[in-house]
Amino acid sequence: MDSTWLVLLALALGLAVGAGFVTLLHLAERRGTSAAGVVSPRIPDGIDQVLEALESAGIVLDPSHNVMKASPGAHAMGLVWNNTLVHPEMLALADQVRRSGEPLSRELVLKRGPFGDANVYLSVRVARLGTRFVLLLADDRTESHRLDEVRRDFVANVSHELKTPIASVGLLAEALDAAADEPAQVRRFANRLGSESARLARLTQEIIELSRLQAQDAVAEARPVDIDAVVVAAVEQNRVVAEGNHIEIAIGRRTGAQVLGDEALLTVAVNNLVANAVNYSPPGARVGVGVKVGAGVVEIVVTDQGVGIPEEDQDRVFERFFRVDQARARNTGGTGLGLAIVKHAVQNHGGDIRVWSQPGLGSSFTIRLPDAKAAPATEPLGDTA
Template identity: 35%
Template sequence: MFKSLQWKLVMVFVLLVLAIMTVAGSFLVLRVSVFYHDMFASEMADTFSQSFLARLENGAAGDTEFVKNTMRATMSRLGIDSYRNYYIISADSGTVLDGSSAGSSGLYVDSDNFITALTGNVGNSTNARKQFMDYAVPVDTPSGRQIIYIKDTKEELTKIIQHIFEIIIQAVVLGIIISIIIGYFLSRAITTPISNLTKRAKRLSEGQFDPRVENIKADDEIGILAETFNDMSSTLKGTLSDISTEKNKIEAILQNMTDGVMAFGTDGKIIHINSTARKMLNIENVEQYRFDKLFSILGADILIGDLLYLEEKRSCEREVTKDNIALKVNFAVFDDERNKTGGVLAVLHDITKQQKLENSRREFVANVSHELRTPLTTVKSYAETLLDFVKDNKTAAAFTNTILNETDRMTRLVKDLLVLSSLENSASLNKTVFSLKAMIHDVVSTMTLVASEKGHRLQFKQSSELPEFYGDSDKLEQVLYNIISNSIKYTPNGGKILVRAGKVYHEIQIEVQDTGIGIPEKDLSRIFERFYRVDKARSRELGGTGLGLAISKSIIDSHGGQIHIDSKPGEGTSVLITLPIVKKK
């Protein structure tokens, strides 16, 4: 019961009354006691005035019975009764000579005032802590010094205090009853609206927004709280309605997307998967799959830990195959509402049709390229034969030379297309274990002569020891020839070309850096496309087919590596090749 706010408020009222009555009662009892002692001291001082003491001294000097008679005459002034008595005591023997009490002969005196009177002074001090009040006056008589000693037993004061205490107890009991009644109704006026607000808040937490707090009409803080609560309820209802609407929209979008969408928590558990992703991956029970297990089964070389904790891998893509369905999966890390890593989002695209079209295109290019080789060879043979017959005719000779040059260019183009088509099948790689350092050194040595013709300085620097590498030496050599050849072609005379290579963690990095004309930023994203030329006229003039970088990228991709180009017009170009170190199977 006392856990409720209402009874706590009642207890506050009761304790407040108890505190006030306790303080008031203690103060009243103290003041009564002080008043009684002050009144006793005042009565004694008024009675035993200087004139009275002088008259008492003078009368006692001539008659020893004068003191007794005088004290009997002043009993009413001293307030002598059953609680207060006077005694006339011999200072020499301590014998009680006379007094107002019948049993005064055996009086035992233990008082500081009495001792003071024995020295010849009036003992008039009061002490509230003593069990009695007293007053002592010395009087010299012919028979010796006598002490007039007045003693009050405080019995009257004790009775008065007891009576006051009884009144206080009655007042406290009555005050507690009144405080309980008043406190109950006052606390009820406070706690009832709070109780209603509590019940309303509970219903609100259960999703019931419609009932409003209507029975609170006060204009005080509680009334303002109730009105604010109603406004909050309405606002919360509208906000949750908007959130629910948006959630339903997102759910509808996700469920009807042609792409699969999956969300994983930081622990790898699936926290969301749409129906498209379920169909693509043929997943029924999501509880049995975790990120690493699922994509390990699909053959994707990726771990959730790499995505969450490696900055360079927070977004990436992989291609996997499931039940003859080719899928491209885009991974991205998402944050929660506290801007902390919330998990990983995986978007699955069905690229089966695109892959079939790409395969058809590759097959078409390969077939056409193969078929073009024979007629081109025939055209070149006939053109060369024809040139022998028209040497004397300058015009005919010029036309025939043009036919030969264009035939050579088309032959190189067909050759590059055939190489590109073969590279798109990784099975065409002839992988062996070889020395990367020796291969790079040979390429640089061979290309140094070509570079020197344009006044270039071609250098090779090894940043760290290069291990034995498992891959296709001829294809990687072709990549280096293509890149270094481009640097030589597109670097003005007297330029500098630097080749660097080294091992970084579990990867080999090869960088070719030049001081050439550079590549505009708008062209960097398309630089690896087939037949794409930055400066078409200049590229054709230098004999380029537009397939060199596409072939290089295909070779690097087939080795599981990456190739990246950074360039600024007028400052030069840097080509970075990254190759994973793979052990021979």
């Protein structure tokens, strides 16, 4: 009997100890969960959805500067990598806001990503989010900054380009006055004055044309354009100069190709390519102008046997006022805007332009436009001479 009581007593003590242990484990678990909530507090409700919807960069930092949440734009700009804010400049702004409690705004120039070389220009706004978090918002101003630089360069270039003919006109006017009693000198100065005046008029017209092409409504009303007619018109505008320099212009066969756009703008673009080909070709050379259609693309190809373009300059020939050969450009009256006008005219029609060239062998420029209508080649465009 005594042994039975001893067994029952031992069992009762074991059950009591087990229950107490389970209770302690449960309490410990609750305390651990509570502590985790203090150490890793939740981002305020709705912030996740707002950051996901942002096109700009949005970043939430905890007290240890860990990135709790970042918008897709923040990753795209290279501001966040491996759940860490990449740039110490932005961390310094976050520290300043934590200390002062006041929001602040800054313009920053940073590298794009942790290993990038390209700069990104940001407008940054930093503020507290609740009591523990800091919110950083950044708008990418890189494109705006680039456009500002382009505008400044354009104004500077225009001023420089206009200065020379304007100064020449003034000097020639003085020379005319001084040579009033010398008919031969008057004629010579008058001819030069006419040339400088024509150069100034061309430059002014091309600046106006380029400004119009850069407007968003440059091709406001697109209509079907007969590309064969565009090619013939552009070639005829250069026929007299070509014949005067004993240069042959050969035109390909009719294609019946059509694109949607502005016929006048496309004629200007092709005319500029043909004029360049004639101006940079030696006497007795041949300039070819043809149209190809296929795979939904209309190609206008202008090929010459001229001096060619060095490989290092081929990516720059479409820049405003860029000239491969400054001396030759002055002799031919070039303004340095012709190919820039071609590029913008083609881009406004949803196309692109490509160049192939080899010094001493010549160049080939290809305008590529979306095809509105394709037809088989049947008859010549015009005189192939």
